[in-house]
Amino acid sequence: MSSCKHNDEGFTGLEAAIVLIAFVVVAAVFSYVVLGAGFFTTQKAQQTVHTGVNQATSAVEPSGPVSVQADSNGDGGIGNITFYLQLAAGGNAVDMSKVTYTVSTPTKVETFTNSSVTYSWVQQNTPIDPGQTTHAGLLNPREMVLVSVSPGFGATDLGVNTQFIVQVNPPIGAALPIARTVPAGMTSGTWYEVY
Numbered sequence: 184m185s186s187c188k189h190n191d192e193g194f195t196g197l198e199a200a201i202v203l204i205a206f207v208v209v210a211a212v213f214s215y216v217v218l219g220a221g222f223f224t225t226q227k228a229q230q231t232v233h234t235g236v237n238q239a240t241s242a243v244e245p246s247g248p249v250s251v252q253a254d255s256n257g258d259g260g261i262g263n264i265t266f267y268l269q270l271a272a273g274g275n276a277v278d279m280s281k282v283t284y285t286v287s288t289p290t291k292v293e294t295f296t297n298s299s300v301t302y303s304w305v306q307q308n309t310p311i312d313p314g315q316t317t318h319a320g321l322l323n324p325r326e327m328v329l330v331s332v333s334p335g336f337g338a339t340d341l342g343v344n345t346q347f348i349v350q351v352n353p354p355i356g357a358a359l360p361i362a363r364t365v366p367a368g369m370t371s372g373t374w375y376e377v378y
Contacts, residue, residue, distance in 0.1 A: 242275065243274070244270070248376045251374070254371065258338045259338035259369065264332045265330065268328050269322070284332050286336070287347065288345055344366075344367055348362045363377040363378060365377065
């Protein structure tokens with residue numbers, strides 16, 4: 184009688200290799216999913232940070248002096264407030280027709296829209312815009328605009344030594360407050376730089 188012994192030792196190594204390969208494949212798929220989710224989360228976090236920065240910072244900034252003109256009627260009030268605006272560093276173009284301005288004093292607050300504000304383009308890109316001969320109203324990089332607001336406040340609301348704030352409200356981004364004080368003495372119709 185010959186003994187025929189069944190030997191399974193060779194299969195044990197093969198089975199271990201198959202199980203090891205299965206673990207490696209499952210780990211690779213799992214790591215691909217985890218890395219994909221991580222990259223997606225990182226991208227969304229980056230977009231959130233950029234959106235937050237854009238909304239927390241103003242799209243425009245003042246450039247140059249702020250000036251006021253004493254009322255020509257001689258009542259001691261302010262007839263006109265002018266200041267220069269340019270884009271903030273890294274900012275996108277701003278549609279000036281959508282910018283509003285709020286002038287506030289200790290006794291009065293009033294908001295002015297595009298229709299009641301005068302713009303003078305002090306510095307503009309050349310060409311202005313392809314196919315146009317006049318400015319389209321977008322404040323672009325390297326451009327500057329002189330904004331003129333006529334608040335129509337009398338001496339009781341915006342007279343000598345009165346602190347006032349002109350808040351520039353662009354369509355995108357935070358508001359830009361410009362705080363100044365009216366001079367202690369003024370001559371009717373004269374311009375004064377204010378600090």
